[in-house]
Amino acid sequence: MTELEDIAGVDEEKAATLRGAGYETAEDLAEASQDDLSDIEGVGNALAARIKAEVGGVEVDEEADAEVEDDGSAADEADEQESYDDLTDISGVGDSKAAALEGAGYRTVDDVRGATQDDLAEVDGIGNALAARIKADVGGLEVSEETEAEVEDESPEPEETEAVETELQARGLTEKTPDLSENEERLLNQRSHEGKPQFNRQDYHKKKRVPTSWRRPRGQLSKQRRGIKGKGDTVQAGFRTPKAVRGKHPSGFEEVRVHNVDDLEGVDGDREAVRIASKVGGRKRERIEEEAEDRGVRVLNPTYVEVEVEE
Numbered sequence: 001m002t003e004l005e006d007i008a009g010v011d012e013e014k015a016a017t018l019r020g021a022g023y024e025t026a027e028d029l030a031e032a033s034q035d036d037l038s039d040i041e042g043v044g045n046a047l048a049a050r051i052k053a054e055v056g057g058v059e060v061d062e063e064a065d066a067e068v069e070d071d072g073s074a075a076d077e078a079d080e081q082e083s084y085d086d087l088t089d090i091s092g093v094g095d096s097k098a099a100a101l102e103g104a105g106y107r108t109v110d111d112v113r114g115a116t117q118d119d120l121a122e123v124d125g126i127g128n129a130l131a132a133r134i135k136a137d138v139g140g141l142e143v144s145e146e147t148e149a150e151v152e153d154e155s156p157e158p159e160e161t162e163a164v165e166t167e168l169q170a171r172g173l174t175e176k177t178p179d180l181s182e183n184e185e186r187l188l189n190q191r192s193h194e195g196k197p198q199f200n201r202q203d204y205h206k207k208k209r210v211p212t213s214w215r216r217p218r219g220q221l222s223k224q225r226r227g228i229k230g231k232g233d234t235v236q237a238g239f240r241t242p243k244a245v246r247g248k249h250p251s252g253f254e255e256v257r258v259h260n261v262d263d264l265e266g267v268d269g270d271r272e273a274v275r276i277a278s279k280v281g282g283r284k285r286e287r288i289e290e291e292a293e294d295r296g297v298r299v300l301n302p303t304y305v306e307v308e309v310e311e
Contacts, residue, residue, distance in 0.1 A: 003015075003025075003026070004018055004019070004023070004024075004025070004026065004029070006026070007026060007029070007051055007054045007055060008050065008054050009047055009050045009051065009054075010047075010051065013042075014042065014043065014047070017040060017041065017042050017043065018040065018043075021040045023037075026055050029051055029052075029055045030055045034048045034049055034052050035048075037051055037052070045091050045136070045137060046091070046132075046133055046136045046137070049136045049137065050136065086098070087101055087102070087106070087107075087108075087109065087112070089109075090109065090112070090134055090137050090138060091133060091134070091136075091137040092130050092133045092134065092137070093130075093134065096125065097125060097126065097130070100123055100124055100125045100126060101120075101123060101126070103124075104123040104124075106120075106123075109138060112134060112138055113138045117131045117132055117135050118131075120134055120135070164308055165308070165309045166306045166307060166308055166309060167306070167307065167309050168304040168305070168306055168307075169304065169305060169307050170302040170303070170304050171289050171293070171299070171302045171303050171304075171305060172289050172292060172293045172298065172299045172302045173292075173293060173296065173297070173298045173299075174298070174302060176269075176273075176296075176298045177251065177252065178251065178252040178253045178270060178271050178273075179270045179271060180252050183244065184244055184245055184252065185252070187241075187242040187244050187245045188245050188248070188250075188252055190242065191241045191242060191245055192250065196239055197232075197233040197239065198212075199214045199232075199233065199234075199235055200212045200214065200232060201213060201214055201215050202215075202217045202222065202224045202231075202232065214235060216234065216235070217234070249273060249300060251273070251300075253271065253272060253273035253298065253300070254271060254272045254273070255272075255273060255274075255275050255300065256272050256273070256274045256275070257274070257275050257277060258274045258275070258276055258277065258288060259276075259277045259279075259280060260280075260284065260288070261284075261287055261288055261291050264288070264291055264292060264295060264297060267295070267297050269295060269296040269297040269298070272297070273297065273298040273299070273300050274288075274292060274297055274298070274299055274300065275299075275300045275301055276288055276289075276299060276301055282303075285303060286303070289302060289303060
């Protein structure tokens with residue numbers, strides 16, 4: 001074996017990298033240590049171990065036989081005598097993987113070296129790819145570059161958080177109702193059931209340029225002006241709501257517009273409800289809502305907050 005491409009796991013790209021680092025022949029690789037090879041960019045510890053396993057018994061010419069044999073045996077002895085103080089010194093093994101190995105009974109590097117790849121792969125959290133990488137690092141296995149690429153990163157898995165069900169709830173006294181007489185309740189129901197016409201402008205549906213905003217028809221031949229059925233209602237006093245409930249909120253409250261906490265003075269919480277102005281900011285709105293709740297006044301446009309749903 002004299003060409004670098006003849007070594008298992010070394011393609012043309014890897015061979016060019018090795019030659020760029022000064023390793024022109026397999027004899028040069030045999031003289032180098034695994035650490036020297038793994039320091040080369042693009043080689044890595046696993047491929048370096050595989051190269052050393054391939055070229056460990058390489059045959060060289062007679063002139064360099066003695067020198068290469070001595071250097072190769074010295075490098076092999078150095079590799080065999082390489083010691084690990086802890087499981088975390090093994091390539092690809094972090095604290096969590098080391099704990100998993102210890103839990104499976106592999107407390108020392110010698111225990112790991114004596115196990116097979118299949119035994120290591122069965123350990124929870126190790127897998128076949130990392131088992132191959134471990135065996136290549138501690139000795140006794142040749143791995144391919146594809147297997148090394150499959151080794152997952154040693155990063156902690158994110159903890160799963162329990163999903164909490166939430167919903168939006170309005171602040172304040174949202175369920176409060178006003179004190180109404182029987183007649184007012186009847187008129188409110190009547191107003192909600194009867195409703196009002198739209199009072200759209202005549203022929204708004206025929207001409208695109210005509211808007212829907214109401215204008216009284218003045219044409220001498222206008223059927224809407226003459227009150228013909230189906231041509232649209234005209235604005236008349238008879239369409240007004242009952243006077244006793246006119247202008248009230250659908251809940252029956254009389255609306256009072258407020259801009260600050262002082263505007264709540266004099267508001268009757270039994271018959272009146274407040275509506276916070278649109279220009280009021282979040283902090284002032286919160287103070288108004290708290291003060292209104294203390295006074296027993298309902299807010300018609302409350303702020304909605306997200307709260308957890310109790311099971």
